[in-house]
Amino acid sequence: MMTYENFDSELINELLRDGRASFRTLSERLGVSVATISRHCSLLETRGVIAGYVPKIIYEKLGYGLTAIIHLKVEGSLIPDITSRLAEYKQMTSIYEVTGDYDLIIIAKFKNTKGMNKQIKMMLSDPIIKAANTSVVLNAIVENRQFFIEELDEVE
Numbered sequence: 001m002m003t004y005e006n007f008d009s010e011l012i013n014e015l016l017r018d019g020r021a022s023f024r025t026l027s028e029r030l031g032v033s034v035a036t037i038s039r040h041c042s043l044l045e046t047r048g049v050i051a052g053y054v055p056k057i058i059y060e061k062l063g064y065g066l067t068a069i070i071h072l073k074v075e076g077s078l079i080p081d082i083t084s085r086l087a088e089y090k091q092m093t094s095i096y097e098v099t100g101d102y103d104l105i106i107i108a109k110f111k112n113t114k115g116m117n118k119q120i121k122m123m124l125s126d127p128i129i130k131a132a133n134t135s136v137v138l139n140a141i142v143e144n145r146q147f148f149i150e151e152l153d154e155v156e
Contacts, residue, residue, distance in 0.1 A: 006150075007032075011040055012049070013148045019053050056144065064091070064109040067137035068116055071102035072123075073130040079103060082128045089119060102133070 094107040110116040
């Protein structure tokens with residue numbers, strides 16, 4: 001039997017199983033009222049735990065079969081300037097500020113190497129970028145995985 005303490009975790013896991021499930025369906029699966037589901041979803045959204053409900057797109061099926069991992073060295077104080085510009089490139093699915101030899105790691109999807117080369121050359125023309133290293137993904141073993149949670153900790 002589910003307890004109130006782990007209700008939000010169970011609700012999130014149900015949404016991970018089926019993000020299109022109606023509140024009625026979720027209430028039946030979790031054994032609570034539709035109002036309880038609605039209230040908890042609203043609270044999770046307000047807390048920033050749930051940021052939206054979107055379909056999981058398989059970009060390869062749409063012709064974007066080339067994934068690149070791009071490492072960038074950037075003038076440290078200018079990282080916010082370049083990240084805001086990089087975020088405007090539609091095919092960049094993730095941009096991370098990281099520790100280590102490079103300052104940023106970007107995951108991007110392209111239709112072909114010609115498109116990838118064009119976009120990388122545009123990025124490298126920016127004087128803020130000091131160095132770059134690009135790897136092409138040969139095979140995605142796991143990609144965009146979300147995982148079920150056991151217990152929802154307090155959000156800081």
